[in-house]
Amino acid sequence: MKKLVKVRDVTIGEGAPKICVPVVGETLEQLLEEIVSLKSLDLDVVEWRIDFFQDVESIEIVKSALFEIRQALGNTPLLFTFRSAKEGGEREVSSSYYFELNSEIVKSSLVEMVDIELFNDEEMIKELVEESHKHGVFVVISNHDFDKTPSKDEIVTRLRRAQELGGDLPKIAVMPRTAADVLVLLDATLMMSEQYADRPIITMSMAGNGVVSRLAGEVFGSALTFGAAKKASAPGQISVTELRRVLELIHKNL
Numbered sequence: 001m002k003k004l005v006k007v008r009d010v011t012i013g014e015g016a017p018k019i020c021v022p023v024v025g026e027t028l029e030q031l032l033e034e035i036v037s038l039k040s041l042d043l044d045v046v047e048w049r050i051d052f053f054q055d056v057e058s059i060e061i062v063k064s065a066l067f068e069i070r071q072a073l074g075n076t077p078l079l080f081t082f083r084s085a086k087e088g089g090e091r092e093v094s095s096s097y098y099f100e101l102n103s104e105i106v107k108s109s110l111v112e113m114v115d116i117e118l119f120n121d122e123e124m125i126k127e128l129v130e131e132s133h134k135h136g137v138f139v140v141i142s143n144h145d146f147d148k149t150p151s152k153d154e155i156v157t158r159l160r161r162a163q164e165l166g167g168d169l170p171k172i173a174v175m176p177r178t179a180a181d182v183l184v185l186l187d188a189t190l191m192m193s194e195q196y197a198d199r200p201i202i203t204m205s206m207a208g209n210g211v212v213s214r215l216a217g218e219v220f221g222s223a224l225t226f227g228a229a230k231k232a233s234a235p236g237q238i239s240v241t242e243l244r245r246v247l248e249l250i251h252k253n254l
Contacts (some may be wrong), residue, residue, distance in 0.1 A: 003199040005138050005168050005223075007077035007112040010044045012169065013200035016251035017217040018044035018224045019243055020079060024052040028065045035072045038229055041240045045113070045224070047079040050101075051089040056082070057097070059104050070110045079140065080105050081115035087144040099124050106132045113169075118143040118162050129166035140202070141167030149174040149181035149205065155188035159203070160196050169224070171202035176209040185213055186220045193221025200224070211238060215246045218254060 004013040012018050021043045025031035055061040083089030116125055118141050132139050141162035162170035176182045185205040200223035205213040214225045228237040
């Protein structure tokens with residue numbers, strides 16, 4: 001039996017895929033406005049994409065903003081993510097700062113989940129995973145390829161490595177160049193889910209071609225999907241309302 005990831009009142013890994021919505025404001029004021037607008041949406045998790053935040057390189061300002069964001073979210077689980085430029089994010093920082101920032105946030109007890117990119121120093125990843133788990137924070141270990149869709153075996157290899165490193169939610173997002181690329185991602189998801197995963201996984205094929213992967217996760221084994229409220233944080237994200245409707249339609253027919 002696979003492990004489940006229970007964050008507040010949300011259980012990832014059972015039933016229909018859960019919906020995560022990113023907030024991408026550059027200032028605290030913008031972020032709080034975004035969060036107010038999310039109150040009317042049927043979502044499960046909010047992701048703070050901290051790489052959009054103008055004061056991201058001040059840990060004290062980030063922590064101060066995080067306190068207000070946590071208060072505004074109420075009981076909604078929060079995923080803290082610095083997406084590096086090399087993986088499609090808004091900016092790049094040094095590896096040492098990346099790990100220091102994430103470590104300080106984990107220790108704050110203000111987030112339920114943190115995202116760590118797979119293509120980093122493995123010993124530093126292991127240390128941060130251990131620190132996260134010590135503070136009751138779940139870890140998404142992620143990889144994003146905005147150029148192409150790797151082979152099925154390579155996708156499975158990356159997901160397995162994320163699992164081996166202690167990620168509670170191994171994640172991969174890839175860019176399709178053809179419809180066949182979407183099938184590669186879905187086939188890899190199914191193989192990982194049925195043969196190797198002992199916990200929930202997150203996979204998606206991006207852009208228009210890949211939208212089906214954001215909708216059909218329950219069929220192939222992906223436990224969480226990303227939807228857009230106002231501004232999408234990645235190509236192919238669709239509105240939360242439409243996403244929930246399709247996820248529930250698929251779930252009822254399985």
